Amino acid sequence: MSTPAGASLRTRPGLVVHRREAFAVEPPQVVLRRGLLVTRIEQTLVDSWPLLPSAERRAPVIRAVNDRLTTPERLAVALSSAPRLYDRAALRTLLTRLAEGCRSPLEIWGHERVFTGPQMPAFRRQVRIRVGLRTTYLDLFAEREQVNIELDGATTHADPRQREIDLRRDALLATIGILVVRFAHRRLFHEPDDVRRETLAILTSRRPNTSA
Template sequence: MLGRLGLGVRRRAALAWADGRAALGSVSALDVWGLRRQPDNEPVHLDVPRDSALRSRPYLVVHHRHGFTAGPPEAVVRSGVPVVRLERALVDAWPLLPPADRSAPVIRAVNDRFTTPGRVEAALAAAPKLGGRAQLRTLLDRLADGCRSPLEIWGHDHVFTGPGLPPFHRQVRIVVGRRTMYLDVYAERERVDFELDGTTSHGDRRQREIDLRRDALLATAGILVVRFAHHRLVYETDAVRHEVRAILASRRAPG
């Protein structure tokens, strides 16, 4: 019967059936948190106490959790329904999502300041048998290092790492005049900002003008801006790394 209901109605029906003993969890909770829309054909996920007699059924997955209660601190009310805390939802949803879709909710949650890598790491510590645990931990490490997009993570792992490269700082806050800017990958000694331009910025004339004005303003502060397009970073990695070394070496040269 649940399969004949729309997802929103199905959620309310599942919560009513649980009679106050459950909260939306995993991918269902991520939808309510606004981090990933749950398709209508996915089951509703509920978290309940371990000793609960509630059981899964078609279009409904029940997760029994030790020490769980459908209220603070384990759950909160959001958009009028009880949901597990965001960090728990991110961790529990990780192995259920296709590998290509796993990172986006975590990255967005950190970028939007809903949570921090450390808080998600604490939730991960409580799930030692989680599928894909090592990959999630690596992502959290990269976010803690300052990476804020899949492209920046790629750059961290494949471009801005290796012999002859200095330690870089990521998402560095710089104030020039009345404007505050964040530098993607910053070599402090050489005063070089490497900007990683994603595919969405390619061909956008308005964005190009904004970038040129920004780069000119940073130049007044003695900071050289070097931009690498997505295609070059991914498909010309060795060449980009060689250029990075050469640019940094030229900035260190006397005179």
């Protein structure tokens, strides 16, 4: 619960009180939802960050951004008003990754551990591509090489319907010269060096031969 700094409420089991300077229980600091006054989603996500187990903290933030309920930029503004937030650096890093285009824990892992470094190109993330009447978004796009790296989640290969959708999408992108390369969740976590080497080899093979 958020209250003005002078409120007499105290934290107790099942209730955490956040006292805020210059906080007023009125718009724009609060909104009305189902007859109740609640803090804005950005402030709520920042406040809940230290209250959740560490393994569960990122999911609500990622979901809110993916569902377009907020943006990394608006969340960063809310975070700036909580300089003493527990594990603040981790939330700031998450917001940076989301602003860079990462949209899942798997993409963040790939960004930080695999598809980075001096030999890697400056991948564009979540690139919007329109082919005919269809619009699709590319996970990691190397524009010069026309290579799209897709990071498949742990459940992707267990779903035949999703696999068929992915194959049709890859074929569509091939019609405009984009090569799709997919790496499974297992390989990204257990074989990151191999994935990196394969990616660099593929990118090299797609670059124009300037020696001729």
